[in-house]
Amino acid sequence: MQNNKPNAIADSKTDGKTDNKSDNKRLFGKLCYLHRQMRRENNQLFAEYGVTPVQMQALIFIHCNARSGHRVCQKDVERQINLRPSSVSSLISNLEKDGFLKRTVSEGDARSKHLELTEKGSYICIKEKLFMDSCDSAIQNALSPQEQEELEKLLQKIIDSISK
Numbered sequence: 001m002q003n004n005k006p007n008a009i010a011d012s013k014t015d016g017k018t019d020n021k022s023d024n025k026r027l028f029g030k031l032c033y034l035h036r037q038m039r040r041e042n043n044q045l046f047a048e049y050g051v052t053p054v055q056m057q058a059l060i061f062i063h064c065n066a067r068s069g070h071r072v073c074q075k076d077v078e079r080q081i082n083l084r085p086s087s088v089s090s091l092i093s094n095l096e097k098d099g100f101l102k103r104t105v106s107e108g109d110a111r112s113k114h115l116e117l118t119e120k121g122s123y124i125c126i127k128e129k130l131f132m133d134s135c136d137s138a139i140q141n142a143l144s145p146q147e148q149e150e151l152e153k154l155l156q157k158i159i160d161s162i163s164k
Helices: 008-012 020-048 052-067 074-081 085-097 118-142 146-163
Strands: 101-105 111-119
Touching: 020 052, 020 118, 052 074, 052 085, 052 111, 052 118, 074 085, 074 111, 085 101, 111 118, 118 146
Parallel strands: none
Antiparallel strands: 101 111
């Protein structure tokens, strides 16, 4: 079967002129670098509390739903994180064992258990929000209001383009 994808090495070799393909690679590299840096700092926060990124994703999902008055069960977490029921069951058990959340029996169905954050679970979600706020501040401090607006439009344009 023939590969119709362009040859990255051949595309990067030009007669000294810069072409759009190599420019795109540099933009992608910068986006990757930025993502890695922010993710590295974020993961350090998780590590301080012994929480994995996936566990944090579950905690934030539960936290956001609780703030808007919605109760969450394991199935909701499975759908949100897109993991197998057995993986989510293990994830929830570990979070419960470590004191980040508790399961409570549903009033209408004893087989269904709702997930609620403990004080410790809420605390780490608040710490995560503060970290995200500081990342937003760093971006906002680096850019003028007009540049922020333009960046937001450009990022949305890229997201829409690759989401098709």
